Amino acid sequence: MKNGNAVSCIPVFLCAGQASLWKKNSIFEFCYLFSLAGCDKFLLMQGIGTSSVDLSTITTFLFDLDGVLWRGGTAIEGAAEAVKQLREAGRKCLFCTNNSSRTTAHFVEKLKDIGVEAEEDEILTSSWVTAHYLSGHFTGPFLTYVIGEEGIRSALQKIGAHIVPDSDLDGIQHVDCVVVGIDRQFDYQKLANAQKLIMNGALFIATNRDGSFPLEDGVAPGGGSVVAAVEVASGTPPVTVGKPRPVMIDLAMQKLNVKQGEVAMVGDRLDTDIVCARRAGITAVCITTGVTSLEKAQRARGELRPHYIFENLDAMCQQALAPSPAVTTPLEEAPAAEPAPEAIPEAAAEPAAAESTFSLPADAPAESQEAQQEEAPVAVAEESATAEEDTSWTENIDEIFQEAQQEEAPSEANANGNGEENAFDLDKALSVSETKDPEPPATQKPAGNSKEEKDAFDWKLD
Numbered sequence: 001m002k003n004g005n006a007v008s009c010i011p012v013f014l015c016a017g018q019a020s021l022w023k024k025n026s027i028f029e030f031c032y033l034f035s036l037a038g039c040d041k042f043l044l045m046q047g048i049g050t051s052s053v054d055l056s057t058i059t060t061f062l063f064d065l066d067g068v069l070w071r072g073g074t075a076i077e078g079a080a081e082a083v084k085q086l087r088e089a090g091r092k093c094l095f096c097t098n099n100s101s102r103t104t105a106h107f108v109e110k111l112k113d114i115g116v117e118a119e120e121d122e123i124l125t126s127s128w129v130t131a132h133y134l135s136g137h138f139t140g141p142f143l144t145y146v147i148g149e150e151g152i153r154s155a156l157q158k159i160g161a162h163i164v165p166d167s168d169l170d171g172i173q174h175v176d177c178v179v180v181g182i183d184r185q186f187d188y189q190k191l192a193n194a195q196k197l198i199m200n201g202a203l204f205i206a207t208n209r210d211g212s213f214p215l216e217d218g219v220a221p222g223g224g225s226v227v228a229a230v231e232v233a234s235g236t237p238p239v240t241v242g243k244p245r246p247v248m249i250d251l252a253m254q255k256l257n258v259k260q261g262e263v264a265m266v267g268d269r270l271d272t273d274i275v276c277a278r279r280a281g282i283t284a285v286c287i288t289t290g291v292t293s294l295e296k297a298q299r300a301r302g303e304l305r306p307h308y309i310f311e312n313l314d315a316m317c318q319q320a321l322a323p324s325p326a327v328t329t330p331l332e333e334a335p336a337a338e339p340a341p342e343a344i345p346e347a348a349a350e351p352a353a354a355e356s357t358f359s360l361p362a363d364a365p366a367e368s369q370e371a372q373q374e375e376a377p378v379a380v381a382e383e384s385a386t387a388e389e390d391t392s393w394t395e396n397i398d399e400i401f402q403e404a405q406q407e408e409a410p411s412e413a414n415a416n417g418n419g420e421e422n423a424f425d426l427d428k429a430l431s432v433s434e435t436k437d438p439e440p441p442a443t444q445k446p447a448g449n450s451k452e453e454k455d456a457f458d459w460k461l462d
Contacts, residue, residue: 126223181206249277268286285307
């Protein structure tokens with residue numbers, strides 16, 4: 001700890017004009033002061049949590065790859081050993097990535113290089129999920145234009161999609177869909193091609209919306225950057241198949257025949273990994289080795305707010321395999337096997353976003369929507385309309401900040417103690433900005449092309 005304890009920071013914090021942060025029966029703000037006092041390292045090692053589910057009861061872990069197991073081409077220290085320990089303890093481990101650039105076979109080899117053994121059927125990519133969705137969406141062979149790399153092209157070819165090459169687009173005015181993912185050869189001509197085809201009626205599919213991905217020395221533009229360019233140019237929002245849409249998690253749970261209360265998603269991005277877990281109704285774990293810092297994770301609200309925050313996978317593994325937690329103050333309902341809008345109040349206004357976007361295989365076992373929950377450790381509480389309040393140690397905080405609450409100016413006025421307009425509204429900055437992804441249309445037949453277009457493109461694959 002730095003120069004005293006957390007309480008000594010309170011007068012300084014209040015004098016800085018941040019009294020509006022403190023709300024009744026909320027201890028998140030107390031832990032923010034705690035981090036200011038230099039205790040964030042301790043909390044990270046113990047695990048910052050807002051879930052009443054005990055990580056030791058989780059039977060299945062779904063791991064993101066970039067930012068969790070590696071950054072660029074460099075393995076994150078201790079990550080491979082953590083996965084190994086979880087498996088040796090009987091936990092199931094799958095890998096769910098929005099990276100559409102590579103095939104599942106490539107990721108098998110990359111995992112092997114860092115010391116993690118995996119089979120292809122243990123890896124779910126946004127490319128695979130996109131192909132899975134389109135194979136069920138179109139009732140026959142379909143024509144598509146792809147902005148992407150090896151991963152998405154290979155996945156689409158495996159389901160029989162006819163990919164129009166850039167060189168043949170002069171005679172093509174219509175395709176059934178335009179699929180966009182990360183493409184490090186993306187240029188103006190590809191943007192113009194996608195714009196034309198989407199404006200002519202093609203279904204716009206995005207493999208994912210990750211704006212960036214972590215490298216050893218920083219971050220690089222992700223597939224979401226390319227998707228955003230096409231969206232702006234065409235004036236059409238895409239149907240996003242990868243995270244945060246919970247399709248990938250739904251498929252993983254059906255594959256392993258597990259219930260929501262048994263599963264945790266472990267990732268480094270709030271807007272994809274964490275939101276996806278929330279919408280799927282499972283435990284959301286944020287690892288700060290990727291693109292999300294501790295401060296950003298702590299300040300997250302609504303669907304962006306993780307149930308647990310850890311410094312790295314090793315720290316998470318220690319708590320998941322620990323016989324009992326160090327801190328026991330459950331203040332939030334654990335993820336349960338109930339529809340996401342009920343288990344997650346933040347998503348209640350957007351029930352469609354909490355559901356899968358396509359029908360899962362008919363032979364997949366139907367899972368019961370009930371899961372047993374157990375109280376578990378938390379170090380940071382989250383405000384929840386459905387949570388049972390535990391005021392065992394929040395009462396002291398209420399007393400400490402009672403005076404500040406009484407003097408707090410109305411939030412509608414957006415004013416400080418002197419009645420002057422604030423230049424920066426911290427409450428607003430910490431709130432969740434939720435956007436609704438467009439839902440895909442119903443199952444459709446591939447569009448018929450004109451004779452000229454058919455002549456311009458050979459429908460038969462070599």
